[in-house]
Amino acid sequence: MYKSDQRRDSNISRRGFLRLGLGAATSSLLSNSPPLLAHSGESDEQSSGGFGSVIRGVATNARRICLTMDDLWSEYYTLQICREFHRRDIRLTLFPIGHAVNNNLVRPTAGHKNLYPRLRDMGHEFGCHLYTHRVIKDFSLEQLIHEEMEPALRVMRQALGADFTPVGIRPPYGHVTDAVKELSRQYHTPLILWGLDSQDAICTHRKDVHNCDCPESTEKAANSQMVSQAAQAEVCDKDRCAKACIEEILHSYETYLRPGSIILHHALKATLLAAPAIADLLDDWNMQAIPLTELLAYSSAAGA
Numbered sequence: 001m002y003k004s005d006q007r008r009d010s011n012i013s014r015r016g017f018l019r020l021g022l023g024a025a026t027s028s029l030l031s032n033s034p035p036l037l038a039h040s041g042e043s044d045e046q047s048s049g050g051f052g053s054v055i056r057g058v059a060t061n062a063r064r065i066c067l068t069m070d071d072l073w074s075e076y077y078t079l080q081i082c083r084e085f086h087r088r089d090i091r092l093t094l095f096p097i098g099h100a101v102n103n104n105l106v107r108p109t110a111g112h113k114n115l116y117p118r119l120r121d122m123g124h125e126f127g128c129h130l131y132t133h134r135v136i137k138d139f140s141l142e143q144l145i146h147e148e149m150e151p152a153l154r155v156m157r158q159a160l161g162a163d164f165t166p167v168g169i170r171p172p173y174g175h176v177t178d179a180v181k182e183l184s185r186q187y188h189t190p191l192i193l194w195g196l197d198s199q200d201a202i203c204t205h206r207k208d209v210h211n212c213d214c215p216e217s218t219e220k221a222a223n224s225q226m227v228s229q230a231a232q233a234e235v236c237d238k239d240r241c242a243k244a245c246i247e248e249i250l251h252s253y254e255t256y257l258r259p260g261s262i263i264l265h266h267a268l269k270a271t272l273l274a275a276p277a278i279a280d281l282l283d284d285w286n287m288q289a290i291p292l293t294e295l296l297a298y299s300s301a302a303g304a
């Protein structure tokens with residue numbers, strides 16, 4: 001019984017949860033839940049720990065989880081989201097695309113100079129999402145190293161210092177191949193996917209395309225390097241598209257969150273708007289969000 005069945009079986013809204021006073025009973029509900037590692041749907045692989053193995057979460061009873069955020073194309077949303085979670089004592093693990101890091105180095109948008117050291121100063125940590133975000137399914141190990149990993153490391157070290165090492169490798173789209181596993185082994189860096197997709201990107205895309213009268217061109221402009229903060233505030237009148245996603249994001253948490261979860265987010269408006277409610281939900285469920293390196297330490301065989 002995986003995603004679709006679980007969704008049907010979980011019709012209790014968060015408000016309903018709280019109204020019924022079930023917040024404190026969440027631990028017993030969680031302990032009866034399906035195994036953490038069974039719900040990604042990206043692959044059948046199970047991690048046995050070690051480099052080259054796929055880690056989607058940590059098997060632990062500790063009420064600790066890890067929020068991750070990918071891509072970071074929008075400096076504006078990246079900074080705002082990281083600040084919002086920082087205010088709530090939540091440290092993220094960020095997987096920027098190397099190209100986005102380079103953009104910040106060579107032409108940062110107003111107010112976003114030195115973005116990456118500033119994020120690190122808030123306590124957030126960094127993994128590697130490769131350089132170009134291409135589909136890498138057919139890439140050889142050599143291609144991965146020379147066209148993706150090394151360029152990404154080069155700009156991340158420019159941004160974060162020569163001694164920077166990523167806490168994990170997250171291949172774009174979660175595509176894990178033999179070459180990607182070998183990359184993980186050669187760089188002694190774990191392969192980090194996710195066990196809980198917040199659905200922020202999927203929802204944003206679907207609302208933009210089918211369900212929302214936000215002009216798509218303005219929404220895209222919010223992710224552009226060229227738009228000023230003032231203009232971004234005007235984007236998408238009353239945030240209609242993103243607000244429509246918040247309930248879906250929270251529903252993903254309510255349905256799939258477990259101790260040891262690794263959660264996928266993106267630097268999008270929907271995540272920024274959902275951040276306070278996510279922090280509230282984690283508080284209600286007594287789940288502490290910690291960086292990946294700390295979460296992995298909760299399992300002697302991380303991801304097993």
Ligand SMILES: [Zn+2]
Pocket residue numbers: 070071129133172173
């Ligand atoms: Zn990505």
